[in-house]
Amino acid sequence: xxxxxxxxxxxxxxxxSGIGLTVQQGIELHIDxxxxxxYYENLTRADLNHETDGILKLVFRTxxxxxxxxxxxxxxxxxxxxxxxSVMAHNGxxxxxxxxxxxxxxxxEAYKIAAFNGLNRVHKTGVKYQKVLEKSN
Numbered sequence: 001x002x003x004x005x006x007x008x009x010x011x012x013x014x015x016x017s018g019i020g021l022t023v024q025q026g027i028e029l030h031i032d033x034x035x036x037x038x039y040y041e042n043l044t045r046a047d048l049n050h051e052t053d054g055i056l057k058l059v060f061r062t063x064x065x066x067x068x069x070x071x072x073x074x075x076x077x078x079x080x081x082x083x084x085x086s087v088m089a090h091n092g093x094x095x096x097x098x099x100x101x102x103x104x105x106x107x108x109e110a111y112k113i114a115a116f117n118g119l120n121r122v123h124k125t126g127v128k129y130q131k132v133l134e135k136s137n
Contacts, residue, residue, distance in 0.1 A: 005019050005020050005085065005088050005089065006019070007019040007078075007081045007082060007084075007085045009077065009078025009081065010078075011078065014053060014054055014073055014074050014075065014077070015072070015073070015074060015075060015076065015077035015078050016072070016073050016077060017071075017072045017077035017078045017080075017081040018069070018070065018071040018072065018081065019069065019070050019071075019081055019084060019085050019088065020059065020067070020068050020069030020070060020084075020088055021033075021059055021068045021069040022059065022069060022071065023035055023059055023069075025069075026059060026068060026069070031061060031068070032061065032062040032063060033059055033060065033061060033062060033068070034059075034060055034061075034062045034118050034121050034122050034125070035057055035058065035059055035060075035118060035121070036057070036058040036060070036094060036114040036115055036116070036117040036118025036119070036121065037055060037056070037057050037058075037114055037117050037118075038055065038056045038109075038110035038111070038112075038113035038114035038117060039054070039055050040052050040053060040054035040055065040056075040074045040075070040107075040110070041053075042113060043105070043107060043109055043110055043113075044104065044105035044109070045105040045106050045107050045109065046074070046075065046107065048105060049075060051074065051075035053074060054072070054073055054074015054075060054077070055072070055073050055074060056070070056071075056072045056074070056077075056080075056110035056111065056113075056114050057069075057070070057071045057072070057114065058070055058084070058094055058097075058111070058114045058115060058118055059071070060093070060094050060118060062122055062125070064093065065093035065094050065095060065118075065119075065122075066091065066092070066093050067084065067087050067088050067093060067094055067096075068088070070084030070085070070088070072110075075107065076107045079107075080107050080108050080110070080111075083108055083111060084111065094114075094115040094118055094119070095115070096115075097111040097112045097114070097115035098112060098115050098116065098119070
């Protein structure tokens with residue numbers, strides 16, 4: 001079975017990688033989307049490598065937290081995109097990143113930070129946090 005979501009990687013400086021929908025595409029499809037962000041300047045691994053310019057962005061459905069897009073700009077972007085691709089291939093939610101232990105210090109830690117950032121955005125917009133979590137189970 002072919003996967004409709006193919007990750008791409010552009011080996012520029014900085015690296016660029018992505019998969020799935022952007023925020024704009026989600027809006028055009030009338031999907032209520034929320035974005036979670038993690039900035040490389042907050043990653044221990046990026047600090048150790050002196051590569052603190054970058055961002056990982058998770059695009060997910062607000063109503064059930066289903067991951068529908070991942071976009072990364074920064075060091076190792078093309079190498080860590082596949083974690084998001086795997087979650088999307090299994091119709092997973094951003095809860096995956098919160099509930100799992102990710103190696104530390106790695107660039108993959110950005111997924112956990114972005115997932116928490118996204119949940120905070122959902123909570124602040126007035127969506128009932130507990131109901132969202134129940135729906136995503």
